[in-house]
Amino acid sequence: MKISRPLAILLVLNVAMIACWIWSRSRSTTQGVEASPSPTPVLAQGVPAPSSSDRLNATNSASASQPFQWSELESKDYREYVERLRAIGCPEQTIRDLIIADIDKLYAARIRSLHPLRKTLNFWESEETELANNYDTRVWQQKEREIEREKAKVLKDLLGVDLAAERQRNKGQVDAFDRRLGFLPEDKRSEIRDIVETFEEQERAIREKTWDTGLALTAEERQRLRELEEKREERLGRLLTPEQKELFDLSSSPTAEALRHDLYGMGATEEEFRAVFDIRKGFEAAWPKDQVDVGDEATLKAWGGALMEVEEKLKSTLGEERFAMYQRGQDYRFHELNGTISRFGLPRDRAAEAYEYLRLAEQEGTRVMNSQTLTPDQKTEISARIADEADRAMRELIGEGPFNYYKRRTR
Template identity: 30%
Template sequence: MRTRWLVIWLTVSAVLNVCLLVGWLQALKPRPPAQRAIARRPVITNILRPIRTNVVFAPRLLTWQDIESEDYPTYVRNLRAFGCPEPTVQDIIVADVNELFATRLGVEVPNPRREWWRSEPAPELVREAEERRAALETERRELLTALLGADWEARHGNSFPEPDSNPLDGELLGAIPPDTRRQVREIERRHARQLEALRLRLAAREQDGAPSADELARLERETCTELARVLTPEQLEEYLLRYSAGADRLRAQLRGFEATPDEFRALFRAQEQLAARLDDQSAALGDAEIKRLAALAREHETALERALGPARYAHYRLLQDPLFQQTKTVAERVGVEPEKLIPLYRVNQLATEERQRILTDTTLGPEDRSRELAELYTEHLNSLRQLLGEEAFLRLQAQGLP
């Protein structure tokens, strides 16, 4: 037993001696010299750097976006909460609502003038436009009364937006970009100012206040040239078909013709081409110039007949006859049946031609001329009585013979 403990003690002693020896050898190894820390000298400067001891956050400024709202009741509450005076609140809301309904007018109310080929707008389209406009006006008034109370109208009256006189709508004009629309409107305003200035100049010279046809044509050509710079050819023609003075004159000439869109477009183009060629002619009307103008007129009529066809061209020419227009007006006034209009015109035409022959016949003396005119008058009355019947004939006499 003693031997066992002796062995353990000797083993532990040997291990301890080895550890001491290793430690002594490590201590004898040379060590690298220690580096001294170099102190950084302070930089002396006259720049003061204040130390922030507290931070103050500025409140966010209130902007119009915080007040404005797409919901009108909320918008009104925000304006009043912000401290806007009530008249200012009314001005802002009425202007905003009017702008909204002006946009809706252009979108929801049909434009009768879009059917530019009609001499008179279609009655059903006019009625629909009036009914839709009245409905929008009622809706606008009810909205403003609900938002501002019943007294808003005392301050603003009937401020419903007026419809645009020349709406840019439809497939072609409706596609015009906003910047181009603004340019078109500026051209229109400039044309209106020039027209008014022309009237004022004529009035100052104590002339008739209505500009001459040549002056109006010049202004219209200048306006057309400006529009051609901002519109495509298709858009320009659509605009002129609707709103130009030339198209208005053509619609007046075609009253009763019931032109189709293609017919009206063909007539309008022929009219514009003739006007452009006449502009190129000299102002002096010598024999050669008169012949040239007559040739242009014949070419124009040939182009019209080719575009319309013989039957429709004959109807068109009939409508241009002043005697036919006079006969038509009187016939409508006294209630002559539509199918008797052309025969009535033929009777009046024959009587007019015969009267002109009698008046220009140099072989007739005064007595013979008076006798033939009296006989012609009697024959004319008998023809009218036979054509119209006694009742219609008496109404025609009461209105005055055409």
């Protein structure tokens, strides 16, 4: 009997699949893989992981004649479990997905215990989330971050991968941290993330009182922040080469992040970015953030003078026109104008044009208020007319609806 070509192809594929499966079993056997009655894997630290029945189906029903038991791959700790998965040729990404899912299940109970829910919720009772103001939610958030860092350490020890980056990939999202530090190998990026997040947590603990109360930092708090910054720089310096540290500062330092915000809409070149970065970094080294005693008049005056010198240096470096664009990027109103333009689908250049109305009105208003010949009432009346004229011009340029939206956003 003559066998058709499609049937012959199917037979060959089936034989190949059976041969591959037999090879995997024989290889696993030689490496000591034995069937076990569903042991419970544990982490290297001795923490039990979820049971196999919760994690994987015990039987592959598609191979009834030669049933494949997932329990053959299981072990009492995750390290051996990972080795056995690799031994049968399981793709590395699949191994990561399995282990991350297991670790998430393992820690789920701890996360739920941070803010437990009532077993029964009557219709006249508020949900726990609606009562969040009865608690200091920062405590929950901090503990959740601690658990996430603990999970990240476990995954790093097991597979050598960065949990935060892996979660972003699984969601189809781009990890901004990895993008900025793409010039570094993955293991260094992971270590840097840990350093940055650790010191951010410690810095947050010091600054929270100031954020809550609006009070200035004490001398002791400023000293603690200075020591944290020195330790952070020391750890980064030990991990990175001088060239890598320079690129890290240009990519991810607070100075660089603030500068990219201020260059918004300018389309700065690499040369401009580096030049402005060096000037601002020099100023921040001489006048560290949070180290200026705002209660001392002499210090405040000296700081203001140094800031004016920096502005003049930047103007000389960039030129008048580019410096004006640099200043524009520091104004939140320009950012909001661009958001308004995008929301209503207007031409992009109208944001800059509308901002120019604001800038000219503000400039003219300042001239009026500084006039030595006008009375206070005249100054108030003329300033109001200038503001009204700027609003009229903006309405005409971008439309009534977008203008109202912008005004609400900047109120």
